[in-house]
Amino acid sequence: MEENKIYTVSIYTENNIGLLNRISAIFQKRHINIESINSSVSEIENISKWTIVVQLTEDRMKKIIGQIEKQVEVIKAYYHKEDEIIYQESCLFKIKSELLFEERQIQNIIKESNANIVTVNKEFFVLEKSGRAEEIELLHRELKVFGIMQLTRSGRIAVTKDEMKISKMLEAFSN
Amino acid sequence: MREHFTLEENKDTLVAEKMSGSEAVIKCLLAEGVKTLYGYPGGAIMPVYDQLHQYQDQIHHVLARHEQGATHAAQGYARISGQVGVVMATSGPGATNLITGIADAQIDSTPLVCITGQVNSKLLGSDAFQETDIVGISTPVTKWNHQVTKASDIPKVLAKAFYIAKSGRPGPVLIDITKDAQFEEFDFSYQKCVGIRSYKPIPQVDEKKVQEAAALINSAKKPLIVWGQGVILSEAESIFKAVVEKTGIPSAWTILGASALPTSHPLNVGMVGMHGNYAPNVLTNECDVLIAIGMRFDDRVTGNLNFYAKQAKVIHFEIDPAEINKNVNADVAVLGDAKASLTQLLPYLKEKNHSEWHQRFKDLYTIEYEKVIKHDLHPTKEGLTMGEVLKEINKQSNGNAAIVSDVGQHQMIACRYADFNITKSNITSGGLGTMGFALPAAIGAKMAAPDRDVVAVIGDGGYQMTIQELGTVFQQRIPLKIVVLNNEFLGMVRQWQQLFFDKRYASTEMTNPDFVAIAKGYYINAQKVTKREKLSEAVKEMMTSDGPYFLEVGVEKEDNVFPMVPAGASVSDIRLE
Numbered sequence: 001m002e003e004n005k006i007y008t009v010s011i012y013t014e015n016n017i018g019l020l021n022r023i024s025a026i027f028q029k030r031h032i033n034i035e036s037i038n039s040s041v042s043e044i045e046n047i048s049k050w051t052i053v054v055q056l057t058e059d060r061m062k063k064i065i066g067q068i069e070k071q072v073e074v075i076k077a078y079y080h081k082e083d084e085i086i087y088q089e090s091c092l093f094k095i096k097s098e099l100l101f102e103e104r105q106i107q108n109i110i111k112e113s114n115a116n117i118v119t120v121n122k123e124f125f126v127l128e129k130s131g132r133a134e135e136i137e138l139l140h141r142e143l144k145v146f147g148i149m150q151l152t153r154s155g156r157i158a159v160t161k162d163e164m165k166i167s168k169m170l171e172a173f174s175n
Numbered sequence: 176m177r178e179h180f181t182l183e184e185n186k187d188t189l190v191a192e193k194m195s196g197s198e199a200v201i202k203c204l205l206a207e208g209v210k211t212l213y214g215y216p217g218g219a220i221m222p223v224y225d226q227l228h229q230y231q232d233q234i235h236h237v238l239a240r241h242e243q244g245a246t247h248a249a250q251g252y253a254r255i256s257g258q259v260g261v262v263m264a265t266s267g268p269g270a271t272n273l274i275t276g277i278a279d280a281q282i283d284s285t286p287l288v289c290i291t292g293q294v295n296s297k298l299l300g301s302d303a304f305q306e307t308d309i310v311g312i313s314t315p316v317t318k319w320n321h322q323v324t325k326a327s328d329i330p331k332v333l334a335k336a337f338y339i340a341k342s343g344r345p346g347p348v349l350i351d352i353t354k355d356a357q358f359e360e361f362d363f364s365y366q367k368c369v370g371i372r373s374y375k376p377i378p379q380v381d382e383k384k385v386q387e388a389a390a391l392i393n394s395a396k397k398p399l400i401v402w403g404q405g406v407i408l409s410e411a412e413s414i415f416k417a418v419v420e421k422t423g424i425p426s427a428w429t430i431l432g433a434s435a436l437p438t439s440h441p442l443n444v445g446m447v448g449m450h451g452n453y454a455p456n457v458l459t460n461e462c463d464v465l466i467a468i469g470m471r472f473d474d475r476v477t478g479n480l481n482f483y484a485k486q487a488k489v490i491h492f493e494i495d496p497a498e499i500n501k502n503v504n505a506d507v508a509v510l511g512d513a514k515a516s517l518t519q520l521l522p523y524l525k526e527k528n529h530s531e532w533h534q535r536f537k538d539l540y541t542i543e544y545e546k547v548i549k550h551d552l553h554p555t556k557e558g559l560t561m562g563e564v565l566k567e568i569n570k571q572s573n574g575n576a577a578i579v580s581d582v583g584q585h586q587m588i589a590c591r592y593a594d595f596n597i598t599k600s601n602i603t604s605g606g607l608g609t610m611g612f613a614l615p616a617a618i619g620a621k622m623a624a625p626d627r628d629v630v631a632v633i634g635d636g637g638y639q640m641t642i643q644e645l646g647t648v649f650q651q652r653i654p655l656k657i658v659v660l661n662n663e664f665l666g667m668v669r670q671w672q673q674l675f676f677d678k679r680y681a682s683t684e685m686t687n688p689d690f691v692a693i694a695k696g697y698y699i700n701a702q703k704v705t706k707r708e709k710l711s712e713a714v715k716e717m718m719t720s721d722g723p724y725f726l727e728v729g730v731e732k733e734d735n736v737f738p739m740v741p742a743g744a745s746v747s748d749i750r751l752e
Contacts, residue, residue, distance in 0.1 A: 013373070014373055017322070018310055018311075018314065018320070018321075018322075021311055021314045022314050022315075025314055025315040028315075029315060062500070063497070063500075063501055066496055066497030066498075066499075066501070067497050069496070069497070070495065070496075070497045072318065072319045072339055072371065072373065072374045073319075073373050073374075074373060075372075075373045
């Protein structure tokens with residue numbers, strides 16, 4: 001049996017209602033869990049770019065790309081291995097402000113983690129950390145002991161190291 | 176929401192006129208050449224039905240007795256004509272009742288446009304009366320779907336719907352129109368959709384791949400063609416026949432490919448798959464080159480994939496790129512419309528006859544004949560067999576009838592033994608296996624092909640799933656022939672219970688009503704036969720009667736369908752008994 005690996009899927013689509021349902025249904029039908037999903041603008045106006053992270057075999061991955069590309073409003077879909085992309089995710093921590101002043105350790109953690117303080121007020125401060133999953137997880141573990149009021153984490157976003165062949169195709173669309 | 180269209184200038188249809196969204200729906204249908212549609216009215220679609228009334232001299236709405244029946248009727252219409260079948264229903268339960276037919280059309284690549292009414296756009300999400308998220312519900316079983324909340328979107332969305340349903344690998348499309356959009360007035364104009372930038376329905380045939388395929392075919396010693404519905408959908412029958420005849424390659428069909436090449440053609444070696452013929456199943460695992468044309472290697476065709484044609488080089492002619500390497504890896508994949516691909520292929524092919532290889536098929540046919548076919552078609556036991564009924568239908572129709580079958584034992588028997596002289600003659604629910612398909616599908620088929628004999632062959636189980644469509648047959652006076660092969664069992668399930676569940680017949684025996692009385696209740700001529708000596712006369716009476724006719728044949732209760740590839744087995748381990 002081929003082993004499960006992490007793949008990052010990039011999908012370029014029209015920006016239409018219902019497409020999220022249509023794409024997630026392709027994974028649901030095959031009983032595959034989506035680890036993270038992100039939809040955003042792309043380098044081309046009015047074209048959405050989706051970034052989906054899944055764990056499965058390459059054989060299944062290929063077949064799913066075929067099913068995704070088959071959808072009428074999907075322009076192109078690709079999958080990437082971990083070493084083919086530059087990827088990041090982002091996390092916000094909301095923490096009691098008093099800790100910032102009382103716990104010296106927190107200041108060190110923030111410094112070392114390259115996290116940014118987004119805002120500080122009397123009650124709380126918000127820390128933003130972008131990076132790879134492991135870095136965010138490390139920061140999370142370190143902050144957890146002090147107590148976190150709120151935590152939210154984004155899905156992965158990624159760009160490829162190599163040129164995306166789609167770019168030229170999309171340029172033709174916008175002309 | 177944005178829509179992208181490449182629009183064709185067509186002066187005939189470019190008339191700006193003030194009208195309501197509901198009238199625009201009808202105008203769009205007329206512009207797409209729709210003459211018949213199937214449906215059921217209700218609150219949220221009433222404005223469109225009001226317009227159907229206004230336009231009844233131009234477009235014929237057939238009132239089904241259940242929305243599911245409307246979808247299957249539209250499927251039958253589409254399958255026999257190659258045109259898009261059109262369905263209309265109201266919101267909520269009307270819409271959800273379409274789902275089985277839509278799922279059936281999706282898996283069997285049947286072009287449908289389904290139009291559903293929806294509650295007023297201001298009420299969306301309020302759990303209004305008969306509100307259901309039909310776009311959400313139908314997403315996984317449609318090729319495309321869309322909700323319209325503004326009248327001005329109706330023409331371009333319907334144009335797109337017809338284009339998507341019919342182009343490339345066909346499929347069902349659902350358009351949900353809110354009631355306020357139906358009432359809203361706007362300046363109507365219609366332009367057919369000829370392209371969508373994100374959608375490339377027909378891949379360009381790659382000449383190099385065609386040459387690679389030809390080289391493999393020309394060097395093959397034991398080639399086998401397996402063709403599917405792609406040949407029919409691309410209307411490639413004559414070029415396909417030319418390829419088969421020039422190369423002399425034994426050719427077998429999937430259930431949906433049936434009738435693309437006449438049954439009697441000497442190179443037609445029968446059906447592949449679970450209840451297919453012995454020779455093509457066994458020799459799938461002996462051929463050196465397997466040429467798949469417009470088929471998708473369904474599990475009912477391949478049996479256990481680990482033991483499927485492993486010795487063969489596989490050439491796959493296919494329009495849908497997602498089908499390549501999905502179930503069976505292709506050594507050469509030729510993407511494209513079957514007709515275009517085969518047309519390019521033909522000149523590269525060498526004339527051959529493969530007579531020794533052919534003899535293998537003949538020898539295995541003889542074995543199958545002795546073990547199975549003889550007993551099905553020329554039984555010596557007292558009870559009637561399903562096979563002899565099919566044989567009689569063949570005789571009385573000269574093999575020119577379109578056979579619309581339901582799902583189960585009778586379906587396998589119908590596909591195995593019906594003579595198909597004419598293409599688009601085998602209308603059945605292949606992929607989804609929808610019991611209840613045949614009666615309504617036959618209604619649509621007969622309406623689309625009024626000059627053809629259309630015979631619905633149905634089991635006693637499936638018949639009762641959509642039996643209410645007899646009301647449609649009666650109201651529309653459709654001269655349809657309905658044959659129910661009654662074994663008082665859900666026969667296929669019973670067969671599996673016998674073979675794999677130690678004869679524990681859980682919920683498969685049926686206590687049936689008087690089917691003849693029911694048909695007569697709908698003023699349909701009807702009779703029942705249980706004796707062999709009466710069969711021929713009864714079938715003749717049915718085939719020669721002018722109006723609709725119902726024939727019930729009481730058949731042997733516990734007959735099994737063989738050959739059979741048991742679940743999980745290799746196709747070459749097909750059982751004859």
